[in-house]
Amino acid sequence: MKIHDLASALRLEVSKLHKTLRVHTKLSEGLSLSEITALSLLYFNGTVYPSELAEVLRIKAQSVSQVVALLDEKGLIVRTPSDIDKRKIALTLSMKGKHLVEESRRQRDSWLTEAMNATLNKQELELLEKAVKVLEKLSDY
Known part of the structure; x- marks a missing residue:
């Protein structure tokens, strides 16, 4: 397989897996991809500015x-004025937002574990x- 074809096949399968994981995460229903990404960013970075x-x-x-505004309306984030510049608003996850992200991750990990156990043999798990x-190397590029 040529590298361009491999890249295309990889992109397609990663995209399909990502969409499948979203389908199997009940907690993120009603949230857009931007909202889910924002919550994830806040989860890993703590405080983020708009x-x-x-x-x-x-x-x-x-x-x-x-x-x-939507995340705030749903009680998933907390807005705090910056100590340095009161015009800037720092965003952090609320406890509800943190629990949603953690439960969503748990659901996706659980589904993926189940799928791997059901479909992959020992050699395929080692290859994976x-x-x-x-x-990880590609993601860090």
């Missing part, structure tokens, strides 16, 4: 305002373990 969120999500400030290290 401008940083816009950069990661690759959306305009107006769109970030909508995402932030090696493939994860390769995928």
Whole structure:
């Protein structure tokens, strides 16, 4: 297989797996991909400013305002004025938001574990373990 064809096949399968994982996560129903990504970013980074969120999500400030407003309305985030510049608002996860992210991760991990046990043999699991290290290199590029 040529490298371009391999890249295309990899992209397709990673995309399908990502969509399948979203389907098997009941807690994220009703949230857009931008909202889910924002929650994940807050979970891993703690405090984030809307401008940083816009950069990661690759959306305009107006769109970030909508995402932030929806997450705030659902009680998933906390807005705190910056100590340095009161015009800036720091965003953090609320306890409800943190629990949602953690339960969502648990559901996805559980489904994926079940799928791996049901469909992969020992050699395929060992191959997948090696493939994860390769995928990490690609993700870090």
